[in-house]
Amino acid sequence: MADVAFKDLCIDATRSDLVGPFWAELLGLQAEQQDNGDYRLRGEPPARTVWVNTVPEPLAGKSRVHLDVRLAADDTAVPGATPVRDRDDEVHWRVLADPDGLVFCAFGPHRQYPDAPGGPFELVVDAADPLAIATWWAERTGASVHQREGRPEVWLEEVAGFPYMFWVFAPVPEPKTVKNRVHWDVTGDAGALVAAGATVLRPADDEIRWTVLADPEGNEFCCFSP
Secondary structure (H helix, E strand, O other), rough: OOOOOOEEEEEEEEOHHHHHHOOOOOOOOOEEEOOOOOEEEEEHHHHOEEEEEEOOOOOOOOOOEEEEOOOOOOOOOOOOOOEEEOOOOOOOOOEOOOOOOOOOEEEEEOOOOOOOEEEEEEEEEEHHHHHHHHHHHHHHHEEEOOOOOOOOOOEEEEEOOOOEEEEEEOOOOOOOOOOOOEEEEEEOHHHHHHHHEEEEEOOOOOOOEHHHHHOOOOOOEEEEEE
């Protein structure tokens, strides 16, 4: 049984006025600008909601969390995006960046299932030990763990509340050094998460009604009470 359920996704940006509409268009969501300039991007189911939050610090290096998105064709234009890496013999997707420099991967239609719907289909997290951190999240969310023989990437399926097809953990050699530019929110018991190995970064208080935590690899996430 799942201890927590995925709630939504959050993106930090220095230019929410550009980044909010960009992601709303790319993900097919309805953009609602908040009084403070942030954006709420609504979707169905509600877990597809994305918050774009304004922060003062610029993007520092490659983001350790990103989305993979399927487009109508391999060469579909993404207005407002900046090319970072084109498809080649090594990778069959394009790496693009949003108006704030946040990278994401753009895929064409699925080769085996060309009629599969487009839009976001994977949440990808860089990891020092993909199997260990994937297993930790699987135990929290009731998910199943998958790994192809001979491949280092690990992915989860059937994550409670998860709006995408796969939650992928990919190995990287570099350690985490700065706050993730993208984080996820969950609904559950913060105390149970701490008992399982999460670290409290900021407890709920009169200003915020959620607990800011980090998983065993230091990935920030917010826990809301049910």
